[in-house]
Amino acid sequence: MSRILLPSLLSLLVFSVLTGLIYPFMVTGIAALCCEHQAQGSLIRQADRLVGSSLIGQPFDDPKYFWPRPSATTPQPYNGASSAGSNLGPTNPAQLDAVRTQLAALQQADPDNKWPVPIDLVTASASGLDPHISPAAAEYQLMRVARARAIDPQRLRSLVAAHTQSRQWALLGEPRVNVLELNLALDALH
Amino acid sequence: MSSNGWLQLAIYLLVLLLSVKPLGLYMAGVFDGSGAVTRWLRPLERGLYKLCRVDGDASMNWKQYALSMLAFNAFGALAVYALQRLQAYLPWNPQQMSAVTPDSSFNTAVSYITNTNWQGYGGESSMSYLTQMLGLGVQNFLSAATGIAVLVALVRGFTLKQAQQIGSFWVDLTRATLYVLLPLSLILALALVGQGVVQSFSAYQTATLVDPITVSEPVTDAAGNALKDAHGNPETRPVQVTTQTIPLGPAASQIAIKQLGTNGGGFFNVNSAHPFENPTPLSNLLEVLAILLIPAALCYSFGRLIGDTRQGWALLAAMLVLWIPLLGLTAWAEGRSNPAYPPALAQAASAQQSGGNMEGKETRFGVADSALWAAATTAASNGSVNSMHDSYTPVGGLIPMWLIQLGEVIFGGVGSGLYGMLVFAIIAVFIAGLMVGRTPEYLGKKLEAFEMKMASLVILIPPFFSLVGTAIAVSAAAGRAGTANPGAHGFSEILYAFSSASNNNGSAFAGLSANTAFYNTLLGIVMWTSRYWLIVPVLAIAGSLAAKKHVPAGAGTLPTHTPLFVVLLASTVLVVGALAFFPALALGPIVEELQFAAH
Numbered sequence: 001m002s003r004i005l006l007p008s009l010l011s012l013l014v015f016s017v018l019t020g021l022i023y024p025f026m027v028t029g030i031a032a033l034c035c036e037h038q039a040q041g042s043l044i045r046q047a048d049r050l051v052g053s054s055l056i057g058q059p060f061d062d063p064k065y066f067w068p069r070p071s072a073t074t075p076q077p078y079n080g081a082s083s084a085g086s087n088l089g090p091t092n093p094a095q096l097d098a099v100r101t102q103l104a105a106l107q108q109a110d111p112d113n114k115w116p117v118p119i120d121l122v123t124a125s126a127s128g129l130d131p132h133i134s135p136a137a138a139e140y141q142l143m144r145v146a147r148a149r150a151i152d153p154q155r156l157r158s159l160v161a162a163h164t165q166s167r168q169w170a171l172l173g174e175p176r177v178n179v180l181e182l183n184l185a186l187d188a189l190h
Numbered sequence: 191m192s193s194n195g196w197l198q199l200a201i202y203l204l205v206l207l208l209s210v211k212p213l214g215l216y217m218a219g220v221f222d223g224s225g226a227v228t229r230w231l232r233p234l235e236r237g238l239y240k241l242c243r244v245d246g247d248a249s250m251n252w253k254q255y256a257l258s259m260l261a262f263n264a265f266g267a268l269a270v271y272a273l274q275r276l277q278a279y280l281p282w283n284p285q286q287m288s289a290v291t292p293d294s295s296f297n298t299a300v301s302y303i304t305n306t307n308w309q310g311y312g313g314e315s316s317m318s319y320l321t322q323m324l325g326l327g328v329q330n331f332l333s334a335a336t337g338i339a340v341l342v343a344l345v346r347g348f349t350l351k352q353a354q355q356i357g358s359f360w361v362d363l364t365r366a367t368l369y370v371l372l373p374l375s376l377i378l379a380l381a382l383v384g385q386g387v388v389q390s391f392s393a394y395q396t397a398t399l400v401d402p403i404t405v406s407e408p409v410t411d412a413a414g415n416a417l418k419d420a421h422g423n424p425e426t427r428p429v430q431v432t433t434q435t436i437p438l439g440p441a442a443s444q445i446a447i448k449q450l451g452t453n454g455g456g457f458f459n460v461n462s463a464h465p466f467e468n469p470t471p472l473s474n475l476l477e478v479l480a481i482l483l484i485p486a487a488l489c490y491s492f493g494r495l496i497g498d499t500r501q502g503w504a505l506l507a508a509m510l511v512l513w514i515p516l517l518g519l520t521a522w523a524e525g526r527s528n529p530a531y532p533p534a535l536a537q538a539a540s541a542q543q544s545g546g547n548m549e550g551k552e553t554r555f556g557v558a559d560s561a562l563w564a565a566a567t568t569a570a571s572n573g574s575v576n577s578m579h580d581s582y583t584p585v586g587g588l589i590p591m592w593l594i595q596l597g598e599v600i601f602g603g604v605g606s607g608l609y610g611m612l613v614f615a616i617i618a619v620f621i622a623g624l625m626v627g628r629t630p631e632y633l634g635k636k637l638e639a640f641e642m643k644m645a646s647l648v649i650l651i652p653p654f655f656s657l658v659g660t661a662i663a664v665s666a667a668a669g670r671a672g673t674a675n676p677g678a679h680g681f682s683e684i685l686y687a688f689s690s691a692s693n694n695n696g697s698a699f700a701g702l703s704a705n706t707a708f709y710n711t712l713l714g715i716v717m718w719t720s721r722y723w724l725i726v727p728v729l730a731i732a733g734s735l736a737a738k739k740h741v742p743a744g745a746g747t748l749p750t751h752t753p754l755f756v757v758l759l760a761s762t763v764l765v766v767g768a769l770a771f772f773p774a775l776a777l778g779p780i781v782e783e784l785q786f787a788a789h
Contacts, residue, residue, distance in 0.1 A: 004254070004257050004258050012266055016269070016328045019330075023443060024444070026376070027442060030380055031389040035384050039383050040392065075405065077403070081315060082315050088701070091677070095549060120553055125550070126552050126577045136540065172474070
């Protein structure tokens with residue numbers, strides 16, 4: 001029996017050191033050399049103050065900012081300490097209610113806007129931390145933000161365009177707008 | 191779905207198929223010891239054997255092989271359990287996570303050694319960095335290497351003649367880890383960090399919100415009970431939120447092996463939907479490619495090892511014949527509009543938005559990349575997700591669930607998928623033999639009563655545990671209490687959970703509150719039994735086949751590399767899966783689809 005138990009135990013120890021310590025430390029070491037910024041969370045600092053990460057979405061509910069997608073994290077939306085999706089099914093009345101509530105909030109903030117609301121702006125993301133909205137969702141909110149800030153819509157449109165990422169290599173994923181970066185750029189205009 | 195979406199699916203398939211031969215060839219060289227890298231690194235390998243007190247030249251019979259595998263995995267489970275229970279006293283715990291509960295620790299330990307990687311817990315809120323690396327990360331490698339080792343042993347059953355031994359578990363395990371999983375993980379981990387996946391030992395950061403928000407918080411009395419107002423509603427008070435926690439950790443190293451080893455347990459709660467786990471469309475392509483990469487390439491390695499690559503291509507073809515239509519159906523289903531939504535919404539795809547069912551999906555992935563991932567992660571027994579399957583349209587959720595229920599043989603787990611598919615091939619050859627009244631033989635080995643008994647165990651045990659587990663859970667109050675969605679969808683959540691556990695997939699309809707003593711225990715037992723009650727019969731088949739003489743192919747031998755056999759094999763998989771699960775699926779997603787479309 002010890003011909004089986006001893007090698008089992010020793011193999012577990014040896015492979016634990018190899019794959020559980022040496023390997024992750026090696027990746028950490030190389031990452032610190034080649035891409036420290038990304039490895040540490042792509043953090044955004046302003047005058048030594050940490051304002052967020054360009055990969056983690058933040059909540060915005062002031063009409064002068066672009067709003068992100070609904071977030072299902074608890075207890076507050078965009079809780080970075082506890083990522084979560086809504087997990088509500090497509091026939092669940094609670095999901096329909098959530099969509100209607102978000103739709104009403106958007107329309108209330110911009111009553112004259114009669115354009116259809118893009119679907120991503122009323123549905124909760126998978127992570128609850130989605131940093132992006134679709135270009136359609138940015139365009140839908142553009143006039144509201146321009147009015148709240150009293151700036152020329154054309155100027156705002158070119159700012160949005162500057163913060164719109166197209167498909168990677170013109171092929172992969174979906175075009176998207178980074179909400180936190182766009183809103184920080186808006187604040188920097190003044 | 192947009193035409194770009196369909197193009198992305200086609201490109202994925204192309205890249206996957208192009209990598210099958212080079213990687214398959216490399217792995218074949220690793221397992222028979224003839225490859226160049228294996229020869230150069232032989233001294234290192236020998237050194238490891240010395241440390242582990244393993245005789246690298248001793249071959250084992252199938253029982254010794256199975257016992258070594260079981261003992262090694264049992265020690266692994268103990269280590270993962272102990273790390274979770276003791277993490278508060280151990281280093282690399284900057285968030286000061288306390289001990290995980292006993293039932294959750296048991297579930298997670300079983301889940302990781304069985305290559306299921308079901309996540310009953312939220313990584314960023316319960317596991318220390320050390321537990322993630324030394325517990326979960328290690329088993330990501332070792333459970334995958336175990337699957338590959340068992341496959342290599344089964345392949346030897348076909349190639350060896352009148353032999354009592356089927357190779358050494360320690361050698362197969364070491365080679366799979368050292369030459370296949372570690373180098374591929376290192377490359378993938380670094381590519382992922384470049385895209386923005388975090389790899390850090392710092393504590394979580396706190397950012398100041400640009401636009402502080404006010405949320406309502408339930409009011410509690412001194413004893414911690416929620417207070418109610420005069421109308422019986424929970425009393426709340428407004429609270430201003432001014433900061434956001436930015437979680438960190440050594441994530442990239444773990445995510446790489448999680449994808450490559452068909453493990454699937456995420457570093458963060460929402461797995462590869464988390465922007466720190468899967469930040470860009472390119473990281474998404476690499477991660478979803480990594481899911482099917484080794485399982486697909488192993489088909490070629492298999493053909494190479496038995497000396498007839500056509501046999502490997504035939505198995506891969508049977509997998510693709512089943513998978514491609516199911517992938518297309520998932521993508522179509524998720525691109526649909528929800529008829530119940532208000533007309534003031536724009537749901538169709540356009541140049542400005544992905545459109546379709548965006549509940550539980552990320553903007554950067556849209557419908558195409560999410561559906562691709564869902565079909566890949568459930569076909570392989572990976573179980574990682576980049577979107578929430580629970581929020582899929584009924585047919586969109588049915589396909590991933592059914593891909594799991596088909597027995598995780600369409601690609602399947604690393605190693606385990608192919609040994610499962612070989613068992614189905616044995617069944618298919620047997621059925622064909624019955625039809626023409628000849629003794630069935632596969633790859634030069636006669637299939638007799640013992641092999642058929644073992645093969646029947648392998649294909650019947652997972653459906654048995656899926657359905658009996660579901661039946662127990664829907665009959666128990668503790669089981670029904672876990673569902674998050676009402677009606678047929680709630681039933682689907684339970685059926686998905688037990689299908690996932692009994693086929694060692696690990697993905698979930700995640701609304702189900704499964705981190706309870708009831709689900710942790712029941713699902714833990716299901717994962718444990720269905721992993722090892724499959725591996726042991728497979729090793730028994732390997733031992734029995736290895737002891738047989740080689741039978742040269744005659745006029746009555748069914749050729750197993752032809753399109754006819756591909757269709758026969760695919761039909762066998764389909765019929766077993768459909769017969770076992772159609773009644774249960776009719777109660778869940780099929781009923782829900784009728785309700786969805788009737789709006």
